[in-house]
Each structure stands twice: as structure tokens, then as C-alpha cells.
Amino acid sequence: MPENLSVLIVDGCPVTRETLRSHLLGLHDLDVRIEEASSAVEALQLCARLTFDCALIEYHLPEDGGPRLLSQMRDGGHLPFAAILLTGSDEDQLSDESLECGAHEFLNKETALRCGVRAVVGRSRQRFILERDYRKSEADLRALFDCGVDATVIVDEHGEVRMANRSAQHLLSRDDSTLVGQPFLSLLTPQQETSFRTVLVAERPPAQYELDVVRSNGASVPVEMTVSKVRSPSGNVTTCILRDISERRQLQAERTQQRRFIERITDSVPVSLFVHDVSNYRILFGNGTVMGLLGYPHSPDQTVADQLIPLVCPDDQEKVRLHLAVSAAGVGTEVATAEFRARHRDGRQRWILSRKRVLRREEDGLGVLILGMAEDITERKKREEQLQTLSLVARESTSAIIITDAAENILYVNPSFERTTGFLLAEALGRKPGSFLQGPLTDPSNVRMMREAVASRTPIRMEVLNYKKDGSTFWIEIFIGPVLDDHGACTHFVAVQNDISNRKRTEQKLAEARKEAEQAARAKGEFLATMSHEIRTPMNGIIGMTGLMLGTSLSSAQQEYVETIRLCGESLLGIINDILDFSKIDAGKMELEDFELSVRSLCEESLDLVSAQAGSKGLELVVDIADDCPERIMGDPGRLRQILLNLLSNAVKFTDRGEVCLRVEVNPGAQLAFAIADTGIGIPVALQSKLFTAFSQADGSTTRKYGGTGLGLAISQRLAQLMKGEISFSSAPDAGSTFCLEIPFRPAAQNRVTRQVRKKTLQGKNVLLIVGNSSSRAALGRLLRRSGAQVHDLAIPEEGPLHFSQSGPQDVIVLDQNILDRNRAGVDGLALLRQIRCSPALIATPVVLLHRHTDPDIAESFPSIGAIRRLAKPIHAELLLRAVERAADVLPEQGAPSHKSASGQRRFSGAPRILVAEDNSVNQRVARLLLENMGCLVDVVGNGLEAVAAVKQAPYDAVLMDCQMPELDGYSATGHIRAQESTTRLPVIALTAHAMDGERERCLEAGMDEYLSKPVDAGDLYTLLKALIRPR
Template sequence: MAAGRWLRVIEHATPDGGRVAMEVDITELKEAERRQADIIHGAQAGTWEWNLVTGVNLVNPRWAEMVGYTLSELGTNDIQVWRRLVHPDDLAAAEAKLAQVFSREIDRFEYELRMRHKQGHWVWVLSRGRVARWSPEGAPEIMAGVHIDITALKRVEERLEQIIDAASAGTWEYDLATGAQHVNDRWAEMLGYSRAELSDSPDFGFRALLHPSDSAMLNQQQRDAVLMGCDSFGNEIRMRHKQGHWVWILSRGRVIARDDRGAARKLAGIHLDITERKHLESQLVVERDYLSRLMDTSASGIAALDAQGRIIFANREAERILGRSAREMQGMTYDVANWKIEALDGGPFDTNDLPFARAITEQQIVRNVRFSIIRPDGMRRVLSVNAAPISTEGLEVRVVVSISDITEQAAAENELRVAARQAEAANRAKSHFLANMSHEIRTPLNGVLGMAQILEGELNEPAHKHMLGIIRDSGQTLLSILNDLLDMSKIEAGKLILEEVAFAPVDILTRVESMHKLAAVEKGLSFDLRLGKDAHLPRCGDPNRLSQILHNLVSNAVKFTEHGGVTVTLSASCEDSVDISVQDTGIGMTPEQQTRMFDDFEQADGTVTRRFGGTGLGMAIVRRLIGLMEGEITVESALGRGTTVHIALPLSRASHSSEKDPATVTRALTGMRVLIADDNATNLLILKTMLSSLGVTSVSVSDGRAAVEAWEPGRFDAILLDISMPELDGISALAQIRARADAQGVAMTPALAVSANAMTHQVAEYIAAGFTSHIAKPFKRADLEAGLSAIALQRA
């Protein structure tokens, strides 16, 4: 090297012993070699030079480094070293390429192969080479080339293939110059083919399988890519499946190579099967259309609001109800003053109580919020609004409300409330009337029946007893009518309470027989009582109401029978129920009459009322009482052939009967001391006489104040107080007596309320005031006996 330039000196010895030298400037050659070395080094390329004559294969350090070796580790520079490192599956393909070179088909080649790394894994290598020198005979003598490590590129390609495979994407590449098209297996599988089946078709059958309507669009896109410099494009096309149907394809592509003039030379892209998505889109369109029609035909107004309470949708019914178009309502908030919202009574309505505000705050469905609005046309409408919060991400809607116009309904409900208040007032008036009637009738009736019962033991003349019997029967008939009316009133008001005590059904039927057999015999009728084997066993229930039911049934049977007889049968063999039938040979009923027999104030026809009497309430009460007991009643009857009434009552067996031994009761009452207070002299006389017959000693006073003054600690065992007395009524008198007892530190004397006011709510008032029990006027000696016996036995 001299003066910065490379020189090659060639010397030769001359025959005369001298030397001849020639200098050649090789600076340009050396610079070219340097640039080539820099390029090779920069490209991280391994170089090789194979002398086919000697078999020597010279490689640079980078060539050895790619496979993890140094040049010294590789040893002999022999072509066999390369053959040992190449993957067996790739060696055959490489040898095939070399064979083409040896046969002078090609003078350069390129292929990809795998070479074993020192650490055992495979390295992907791109090998490029050419013949560097030919022999005079035309055989290659020296071949040279480069190795480039493309392992990373291969991994990227593999990863890309995995992504494409996972995405079920078909890939394609199209050469605009040659018309050649390349596709992968998935591209063909989308259409039901294998890649081999389409390989012989021009462009893999793409144009032939493309839907005619989509071909023109695709051609236009390709022209745009070629002529207008468009780099990427995409479209949805249809292609014919092997089985004949159309497959929807999302085709996306881009220009991957252009010529020197900028025109597209190669295109590449992917195909995705979107048939299912297109099907879903079609379904969504149908469902959207359906929902749209549903919204428009809905009987309720529907509106959707955003997070700020602005209306973003309203259906046609909402337009009709609110009196505004959807365009007008767009963007209006739920609480804007234009709605003119009021409470139902016309007062202000707190906006915090509006459905939207509550749904946002409470985050739950809000139902039936009622308020009124004034529409733009001036009409006041009452609305019922439901609201539901929506929490789905990505939706602008935050609350959906349904609106119903209930203006007419609200008016009707208001009218019903007015009617209900009027009905309640009428019912209270009826109850007040019944209470007054009960008191006014029971008070004199107590005198009639009480005196009749007292006189019965005093008279000996048959004629006199007969007349007294007529008086007693007339009074009992009047009392029965009054009791029927009161019982019906209690049942209708839901205030009739059934007892739950132990009793023997046979005792009830025996008393019913004693009361009605005489009337049957007087009419020349037979009266039979048939008892099952377990009729004597005690049951749990209400004996008084069962007695009332049987009295009504047996009384009707005797009343409506003129020839033959009446049979009452009791079957109590079942563990939890009792069956009773009342059969007669009386006038019977038609089917039409049977349908009316349980109606209030109904009898078979008008002639029955005139012929036999009665209010027509008896069977109505029977049906209601059996219903309250959860029992059943059935009727079999034919006109002129008699009637059979069968009842089944769920009366469970009891361990013992609550019936008291009469001898025990009599002993308990003997010597009992009683204070009586009543402002009616007749009632006082009846009470004193009946109590005396029971062995009870009594002190009588005429008003409540006298009763308070007469009471002393330990003087009386019981107190009988009339409720309705002047100056100081029974309830007030009892309160003052209790106050005296408390002041003196002694126990209060048990008290019984004796009153003609016998309505259910009135009796409840007496018990709440402190009375032990109640005796209704008109009363019998048995009523007094029962009331005082309970006190006496409790005291004992």
C-alpha cells in the first residue's frame, strides 16, 4: 500500500539472474472487497465457497456461528460437514436443487432448510448460491453463496400461521402481472373444497365461484388499487359453496408490491367466513323490526332516558298519552316544568319521587307511581308509571319507563271509594239500627218470656197452661226471628267467632229430639233418632252452633211434613269428622226451588211463607255456619216425596267432654250471693225469681250508682249489671266498683253483663271493660245457671 492506494506487485526472475516487477493498482478492487465484507457483516450473512473438484467448502466465521460453532470446532472444510448438519427432510430438496445446477438447467438457486445447532435445536437458514466458475467442459467447478439465519422470521411466520388458523382465516396472494393466485387450505375449506381440488382452476376458481352481483364491485376495487394508489381495501362478498349455497366472505386486502411507476403489482389479504354473522345480523334486523312494531303497537307508552334524565326514545303510545311528538320530547328531561306535574289531588309533586329519580337512586324497579300532567292541549291526564334502571355497559339508556293513562280508571276508583264510604255509612246505620232494634225488642221480650217461664211453675189449670204456652211460643218465635237477623248480620260482617270446646254430639241431638219430638207427635208424625256406635265420644268444636244448625234442619223437617215422619241419623265412626242426616217425608222441593233454598230471605215460594211461616233466613244461616266450620251440606229432594239434608263436619275427637255434672252445678250455686242492678222493675223481678229457684240469694238495686254503694268487700260472690241504666250505666258502675276494690286492696268480684244489646262488637266491649261474661236478654233460667256456674266452679 502506498500513498493510500493498494498496489499489487508481480515479480518474475529473468534468465540472466535479474528480476522484472510490475505494479497493478488494485485500490478499486480492494474497496469493492471492503464494501462487500461490510455488507456481509452488516447483513450477518454466512458465506461459503464450495470447490466441487476438491470437495473443500470454505465458510466464514458467521456461517459456523449460525449453528453454534467456531471454524476450528467444525474441523475439516469438507462439504460433508454441511451435509451432516442439514435436516434429513430438507437435504433431499437441497440436493435436487443442486442437481438442476449440475445439469445446467439453472446457474443460481435459493432454498430454505434447517440445520442442527450445536445445542441440539434446529436453525432455519436461507441459502442462496450461484456457479462461480465452470470447467472447460461446462461443468461447475466452484459454487459460492450466503447463508442467512431466518429462524426469527420463521417463528414470526409460524406465529402468524397460528393466528390465521385460530381466526379461521383464509389467505390469498394475487399477482396482477401474471394473474397467478395463491391461497391456503382454509381459503378452500370455507367453500367446501380442498386446496388440491381447486388448484387446477384458474385463480383457484375465485372468479367462477364469486357471486355475479359482487364481481363488478370487486373489479372496481382492484382498478382503484391499481390506478388511484389505494393501499388497502375490504368488502363483503358471496361465494358459491361446493354444496350449492352461498357463503358470505369478508375479504380484506392490500397492495404489497408496486412497480417503478407506482402501479400495484401484487395484492395479498385474507378471507373470513362471516355467514353466521350475516345470519345473526339478519335476525337482528328482523328482531329490531319486530321490537319496533311491538313498541309502536304497545298499549303502554315506552320511553328511554339517559343518565341525565333526557328522553332519547319514545314510542307512538307515549306520544299519544303525553300529547307530544317524539321529536318534541327528544332531549326533554323528566322533571322539566313544561310537563306541569301535579299530585292526584292537584297539589305539588316532589320531583325526587318521580319514577326516573327513584330508579336511579334505588337501583331497582319502581312500580305504579301515580301523578298527573297537563298536556299541551290543556287536558289533565292521570298517569301510572313504572321505571327500570339499565346497567348494561355501552348503552346510552339508563332508565326505561312504561306509561299508562289511567285517567278514567282513577275516576272510577274515586267513584268506588265514594260508593264504598257510602256503603260503609249505610252498613254502620244498619248495624246501629239492628243494635237499637235488638235492645228495644229484647227488653220487653225478656219480660214476656221471663214471666212465662216463672208462671209455668205456678199454674195448674190446663187451659191456663195452654194459653201460657201460646204466649211462650209466640215470644220464642219473635226471639228466633231476631236471632236469625243478628246472626246473619254477624256472619256478613265476618264477626261470628266459633268456639273450640269438647262436647258429645249425642248430647246435642238428644236435646234437639226433646225439643222437636213433641211437636212431631202433636202432628201425628213419627220421630226417630238413630245413633252410631261412637256417637257418645267427645268431639272438638262449637256445640252451640251445631245445635243451631240441627234446630233449623229438624224444625224445617217437622214444619214441612204433614204425613209420615222425620229421621235424624248421627254417624261418628270417622276419626276426624261427623256425618248427620235429617230425612223427612214432607212436601219436598223442585230442582229450581233447591237452588234457592240457601238464599237469604228465600223459601220455596210465596205460598210456603203464608202456609208455614218463617223468615227464610234459617237455611242461609245453616249454609254459612257449615262453611265457617269448613264442612259440607248436600240436599236430595223431590216434590211431594220428601227431603234429605246431609251434613259432614270436620270435628276431631277430644279426650273428654266439657259437659258439667248437673248435681255439681247445683251444689256450686246453692248459697251463692249475688248483687243485681237493673232499672227495669220487671227484669229485676224475673232475675230475683229465677235466681231464687237456683238457690241463689240476691240483693237488687235499680241503677248503677246504687250498685256501687251496695258493693262491699266479701259481701257478694257475683254481680249482675244491666248495661243500659240511667245516671250510671253498667260499664261505668263496674269501673267504680273495681276502683273501690283496688283502693281497699281486695280482689274484684266477678261480674256478668246482662243486656239486650247483644251484637258481637257490643259483647266484645263488655269483655274488654272487665265483665267475665255476657247474658243476652231475653234470658232463660238455664242462661243464668250457666253464667253463674262458670264463676262458682272457677271459685271452687
């Protein structure tokens, strides 16, 4: 049967095409189908529709030429098995170009016709079939190569990749084009490139490697590589089979991590865990042994029995031997347990708990591997002993004890709980305490606090109302605390409660008594306030009127009568003030202020207040402040002055002759001590114990002779105690008394200097000090020496003349006029003064004369005394030093001081208009006269309504407003006045007979500007008006 053959003839010449057709049709053994094309375009169109076995193509085809057509046919997939290029010449260059374009033959047309087209076509076809079979075989081999599961790379002798199957391409994430021809070493990590280089050149390289190859994205992949050398005609090649071991590496990492995790767990537990074989006790795994717990290393050469038994307490050795034998035999499935005592390496006895169990057995059932655990339970044993002791205590305790688990379910109650509540242990077990011990009357806030404390594991102590089994209530004081294990986790709660019902009933009675006492105190306070108002109102009239009368012309008898009335009124006012102070202290409402004050000024001003009384008795008043005393301190100056004034007044009151000396010094512990010493009548020992008792005097005769309420010392002691201080005293009958106020002090913040510092202004000056009283002479001498003066003390002998010539020249003489006034044996005062001036050294020396207010002017009886400066006693340190400095020409003289008017009254220039709102007619007259004497125009109204109306009608400069008035009181009237003001604020001064605590604040809150308590002092009133009235 003839073979079918399809041929395409492509030639621009019709003759040539016909010639070739004729030759082909003459082949009798072939059934030839022939198609013709005169151009490349026609040929490509035919190839697109038909398939050809052979193509005869003119090399010099018009337009693109034969080689170009072959390239297009090959690119389009239409290249036949035999492609023959025909040409009219025999150029070798054309032959090479034809073969490069995909032609199977390149023949001269004449040669082709001469040799026969059949032979040419047959030869080309056979060649094509061989090439096709080779390519098919190669494709089959490649397909087989690519089917390999393992990645395979073939490397030539130059180290370049010749082939790589699909698994290799997938593993390396590269295609064939990026792998073939690449150096194999470029596929490895830089660390492995050098070591693997020797493998490629080795004759017999190791069979397997584990290394990392690099993908196209730079990621490394762990592989196991099998290497083999193969000889081929083209040279030696190396076959590298790569197996991805990422999962194996991951599994190994996970196993390593698991092992480390288990090791960390075993290392963290407070017990020894280990696995050993039965035969020789070889430790296969673990974190320690029994020997390690006892401080000894485990020796592999010895059995645990040989090491452990000698350390075990003799009473427990047999128990340990049996335990080791049972565990070594590996019989049974139960855990072998033993507790025993052993001696630690440090010499102490420890309790050890050992547990062992079979992990693996042989076929015969005998154990092969043993899991062992050893734990030091010494502390647990101690706790068990403590719990036994506590259990005994709980049973015998009178307090009710409840033990719950961490969920607050009751595990135990002691007998005392049963007796107290009526609930038996069986009835309480498993219940929550709050479910049956609290009820409707229990304070919900207490229950909430207990729940919050339990939830936060915080101990709590509180009082709560509970219920008994019979429904009755009782008060308990309960403590609830958590019990924590070694890791801080709560395991139990313990509650201890005591019945405090009796105490609560007592507290209720005390609260009721306290309430009654407070009501009584309020009633007493209201009574005192009322009495203060009712007494001070007429006292204002008495003292005010007597003060006005003393400013008029009176006979000596009238002067004495009025002065007596005034003194009696002031005495009664002092008694009222004492009672009010005592009431405030007794009620706990006395509040101390904290201001900066001068210690010396406080002492000197306090002495000034008693100087008149002391001068009338001829007493010497002395203040002596130690050098190390602070100059300024923080404290309540008013209350300190009150204490000192009370002590000084008592000293002057009970001293008929001699002196009263106030000394100040610093005692250990930053205590400032004020000591008031007198030369008075003293206090009998039998009566000293009740000296600080309120409303008491030393005895009845004292009260009758000296007067007083007996409140002064009691108030002073209470004030001292409020200052965290104390008043103490020492006394003997007819030997005087010394009262000492001792208080803690703080130096003033602005002046932390703890010593009095003054410039040495009298440095080099000689001062002759002639003072009869030794205490005064010593105090004044120290004062002058601190300023740098050379002081010459001259004591006055009881008899005989004075020899002033012995003193030498002096710059200043400080002379106590008291020396000149007294009668001395042998020398009278004037003679003494003449003797001073007759001394050549002292004839022109200036004199600073110390005198009382009541002493006569010495210049009238002895005009030749010369230069003299008078200084009133009691002596103020600063005034004395200035007087001496001026006398010694250290300080320049000052101009003459200004004096008040002859009447001693202060007057306004401009007649300010004042409204007085006062319902008491006497007080109206007192206020009118006081204000008119100050030069004021005065209008008076009788209640608050009239005051509000008057302010609307006239422009007043100030209002004196009584607080307690009918119809409308002063507080409300002030509010109305403030409400109707536009811009200018009218000064309102409160006048009240109330002197109780808080009255001033109440007045200021009502809108008043200042506050004066009755009886009103004229000087205080003038000062307030001067400060508040705006100049016109």
C-alpha cells in the first residue's frame, strides 16, 4: 500500500513548481498530496489550515526569503518533519544559514532533480524520524526524572548545574532556566559553601550531608543531601539528591523544647524527681535524689541504701530498708511511700517523704524502670504539730472559731461557737457563715465590707450584729484572715469572734450619758452666754460712766469713790472673763493660736500690767532672761500673757514687801521655762495639793483677805496643758513661792537664732550700776555686759558711808531712785546723791535714774544733780540700753516726744457722724458721751428696724450695732443695710455683751466689719473708728 505523503512547494516560479510536482507525482510507491504557494504569505496560510510532511522552499523566495519563512513556520509550530531549502547556487554560507533556520537539507535545484526528489525526501524524513525518536526518548527520560519525589540536581565536573528535576525546582523555588548553568555552590549558604566545595572535587565524597540550601527569595531550607559520583562520556557528574527535612528539624526542635520545658518544671518543683533502673539504681533522668535533699552528692558507685541508711534516724532505719526493697522489686502498681527522719549535712534533722512507682515492666511483670520522688517535709511536719496544738487551743478557747475552705464553706467550728450560737458542728458543716448568722438587723455595709475583704484575701477586724439559732441577736467582734500556702494561694479562712453584747450595752449607756452631758453642756453654755450678756450690759454702763466721771473735775473724796467703783467693776469683769475661759476649756472649745512673738516683749509687757499694783506696795519687779533663750518663738501670745499675768498678779497680791522676779531659761528637751519667784507669804504644805482646783483658794482667810474666785491657777494650768506644758511650784510658809511654767517651744521660722544677739554698742564704756535690789542688779548687769559695757556693781551697805572714789572714772551712772528714798542708818538719800556728785571722778557723769511712776521728780528736791535721764520701772531692756547709749554719746538724742492733750482724750478732727443702735438706755448714754468726747456727732436708735430706717435717711460715717435688740436684732439689721447699699460700704462695728467662743465669727459672717465686747474700752473704740472711717 502506497505511503501517504503531503508536500508543500513554495516557489515564486510556476515552472519550478510544475517541475517539482511532476517529479513527485512520478513516485509510484507514494501517494503524494501536493499544495503550492508562490509566496511566504500563501505558505503560512496553508500551514495554518493543513499539516505537511515535507516542504520544498525556494531560498530566494520573494519578499522575506526561505529562511525567514522557516523561522516563522517553526515559531508557529507548523514546521514539517522534512524542510528542504532549494537554491540555484552552491554557496556554503547559505547552507549554514539554512541549517540554523531549521532546514533539514539545503540542495541545489539541479542536484535535487538529478538525484531524485524521492531520495532527498526519504533521507530528510529518516533523519527527522531519528531526531523525533531521540527527542521522545529524551522527553520520556526527563519525565521520569521529573517524577522523582526527592529533589535531584546533576552537577557537571565544573560545578555547574546540568539538570534539576521539578522537585528540585520546587524546593529551590527556581525554574529550569534559572537553575541550569548556575554554580551549585551558589545554592548553598555562605557558611557551607567553602566546606562543600571539597565535596564536588573529591573522588569519594561522604554519602550524606545535612545542610541549608537557599531559595530564590533568600530563605534557607534545611535538607539532607545524598551525593554520588557518575562517569559519563561527556565527563564526570555529581548527582545530588536533596530531601527537605524542615518538618524533621521542627519536630526535633519541638522535642528539644518539650525536654527543656519538662526540665524546667522538674527543676522548679520543691521535690526531687528521678527515673532509675532496678538493677543498679542508675539515674537516667531527674533533678535530684534523696541524698541531694540531705546535702550530699549521689554516688553512682554506691546503692542508695548504702548511702542513705547511715543517715536515717535509728528508729526509722528498718522502715527505709523495707521501702527500698519493695520499690526495687517492682511488684504491684501501687506507689510505695515512706516518711522518715534523717540527718542533714548541716547537722539538723530533716523529715523526708519518699514515693516510688514502676514505670516499665518486663514480660514477666517485674519492674525495669522506677519513677522516684523525694521531698523534704520538715516544715509540713512542723505545721502539723502546730495544727495539733492549734486544734487543742481551738477546742479549749473561749472565743468562737470558724474554719472554712477557700469557697467559704464551713469545715470546722469549735465548742465555744456551738455554745455561743446554738448551732452544732453538724448543722454548720458545708454552709456559708453569712447564710445563717446574719439577719435583717445586721448592717448591710458591714456585710459588704466582710465580703470585700474575703474576696480580696485581706484580713479584717470589725464589729457586727449576728443571730443565734433561737433567733435572738448578739454583738460580736470578729477577725477574719486568709490561710495561704507556700505559693501564696488561699486555702482556708479562719474567723475568730467574741461576744461583746455586754460591752455594747455599756457603750450605749455611755453614749446616752454623753448625749445628756452634751445637752447639759449646751444648756450651761447658753446660760453662760445669757448671763454674760445680762451682766456685761450693766457693767458697760458702770465702767463707762465711771471712766467719764474720772475725766471731770472731782474732789479728792469723789475721785476716790469713783475710782473704787471703777476698780470693783473691772474686778467683776475679770471674774466673768475667768468663768467664761474656764467654761470654754471645760467644754474643749478653747483653740490656741500660733503666731510669732518676742519672749522679752511678752515678759516686759506682762510686768507692765502689774506694775501699778506692785508700785503701790513698793515691790521690786525684775525680769531676767538667760543668754541662750530664743529671741522670738511661735505660740499663742494672748494665752501665754494670760498665764504669766495670772502668776504675776498672784505673786504681787500675796507679797507685801521685797520683790517679784520673772526668770526665763531653756531647759533640756527644748522646754522654755518661765519662773515667777516672790518673797511673799508662801503656801502651807497641807494646802498645796488643791492649789490648781477650780473655785478654791489656799484657805478661807485668803479669800476674805485677798479676794478672787480661785479660777486663775486652774485656768492657767489647763492652758499650759493645752500647750503641752505644765505649771509646777515650790513654796514654804513665810518663805515665798516660785511658780514655773514649762512649755515646748519652736523658734520663729523667720528667725532661727537660738541666742539673743545684739551689737556691742557700749564696747569700751564704763557704767556704774547703783541698784539696791540684788536680783535687779544682777539682771541689769548681764544686760549691759551683753552690749559690751564694763559694768561696776556698787552694793549699798546697810550702814556707813559709800566710797564712790573707788569706782574710778565712769561714762554713765545707772542709779535706782529707790535707794534715795529709803531711810538708812547713817546716810539719807540726799546725802548719798551729794556724795556721788562730790566725787571728782563722777562730778559730771550723766545719770540714768530708774524710778517708779509714783516717785517724785528728784530734780525738784535736788536741782544740782545735773544731767539726768528718767526711766520708769519695770525696766524694759531696749529702753535702758538706748538711755545709756544716749547718755554715753553713743546714740544721738531724739526730739521731745509728742504728748496727748491735757485730758488724755483722743479726738477726731472733722466731727464724723456716728449712729448708735442700742436698746439699753444706760449703754446709750455711755456710748453717746464716749463718742462726743472724741468729737463725734451722735444719733441713737433703740432697735434694728430704726437703725435700718436711719441709715436710709442720713449719711453716717459708721454704725455701732448692738447684736441683741428687740424687733430686729443687730445681725439681721446689718444684713438689711448691706442689701440696700449701692457702692460705698458703711462700716458697722458690733457691740455685744456675749463673750462666748464663735461670737466674733458670727458677727463677721453677718456682714459687720469689726467686733467689740462690752464693756467697751474708749481707746479700743477710738482705734477701730480711726481705722474704719474714711476721710472726707
